[in-house]
Amino acid sequence: MSQRERMVVLCADDFGLAPGVSEAILFLVEHARLSATSCMAVASDWPRAAALLQPLSATIDVGLHLTLTTLPPLGPMPVLAPQGRLPSLPGLMRAAFTGQLNGREIGTELRRQLDAFMAAFGREPDFIDGHQHVHVLPTIRNETLALLQDAALTAAGTYLRIPWEHPARILKRGTSRRRSLVIAGLSLRLAKQARLQGVLANHGFGGVRDFDPRMDYRHFFQRTLAGLGANSIIMCHPGHVDAALRAVDAVTTTRAQEFAYFASDAFCQDLAAANCRLSRFRAMTSRR
Template sequence: MRRFLVINADDFGYSVERNEGMVTCFLSGAISGVTLMVNGVAAEDAVNRAKKVNMPTGMHFNIIEGTPVGTKTKTLTDCNGKFLDLSSLKKALSKGEVDMEEVRWELQSQIDKFQSLMGRKPEHIDGHQHAHLLPGICEVFASVLRENGVRSTRCPYEDLEPDHVYSWTADVIKDLDAMFQEVIDQASSAKPILKENGIWVSDRFVGLQTMGSDMTIERLQRQLAKAFKCNENDVISCELMVHPGYKSGDVGGCGIGVDDFARSEQREHEMNVLQSKEMQDFYRTQGIEIVPFQRCYS
């Protein structure tokens, strides 16, 4: 049985410091690719860096932070023209206040911008904070990917560890397990929709419980070993979602400034774990091959 692990770094283009850290991780073999936020203030810098080192680059569809790329976003934005945050978007969806044609237009606008920056369409697109899986949005998302020939996306169905104690967000979110379970449930509902549209997703996923200081070598190895445990197929694939990068300075974001996570040591902590000898030895002894998304479905 072959074991393919895609280690994908989110939020490429958020800041120059983050871009630099992700390229460092790629060159050291700690990640296999990145997904670009085309509305990030450092998107052009990110693209230039990716092209120089031939780094696999997909798109990180962002509909919940900062400034839209398209012009038809009335139901997706606030009075200042900025995207509704994730909580506000969920509320608007529950009330039937979101125009799905605006979702379609914004997604296509971001794909078009990606193409203008990279010189090609993305082969992989996932969603910032998993907003691509929200009920109603997922159907539009899958349809637009199919129409653009996009081959793969993220579907984060992960086994939650019981009694897991979270660190970096414990004072902000009181019930992370409930939030993560909601994402997992949405992923389960999205999987058949994505399949109907010919969109490939990995067999397994790891990353919800290993962000920032919650990423330890022990926990990461345990979660990956569990993900790859026992499978009847000749090849099993797993995506590991990561958020490495040097901590951001005063310039960054998607049009609303730099958040606390970007300014913290959390991103550099992930870089250290991912580049550690312990993780490289683990992949080798477990027979895990670090590959880009395209290797899994080609």
């Protein structure tokens, strides 16, 4: 390995959300274009997709994508989802910042999602994060850390993906600055708590974007690679657009664009030009 080569975890989110998303991610995993994927155990496609992912799991990190927005929860949540469906992200944020979340209810649902992940996949997740970064919000962050401790995941080596990046790097990179700064600011408390509790976590994060199909995604990814710090994770959202995806999520066209880029020679060329190599988290951190 050259002295300047940088290792990075490239993580595709939303595995299990819809068959088209799962199949696109599986293709990229099979062709060594990803080093992690984050799975939605609440989604209807998860049990089927998990069986297809399991034979490939030795080559990538497979995580649990804690989900508390939009989809139905796995069990009753009379406070957060009285009608049987989780709120939108703005609704969840309002509840979190006004003290309206019930910690016990949240914790119980997170444990159900962990149990559903393990039932379908057969082992603990390599990492935990949150769909739409919900795990950084008040109450939810405490329950996420409690899940790691109470389920003995920390002892098993499960790491926590935190969307924290130093503001100076965000400003220098110059892509989706406002959104990135907001997410980083919301992540700071979780990053500090995780460090105090000895939870393994990444030190840098990239991939935050506005899902505008007019964006030149290759240029965006090049800028992301150029601005990475040590122990960084880049999230992405590739997928094939199908009727099942359209029924549950507004992010469609950009998933197809991201898939086309990661499946292309241009992606490999950009990694080489940036002197970056895809890595699993433990391999990346062991070289520090």
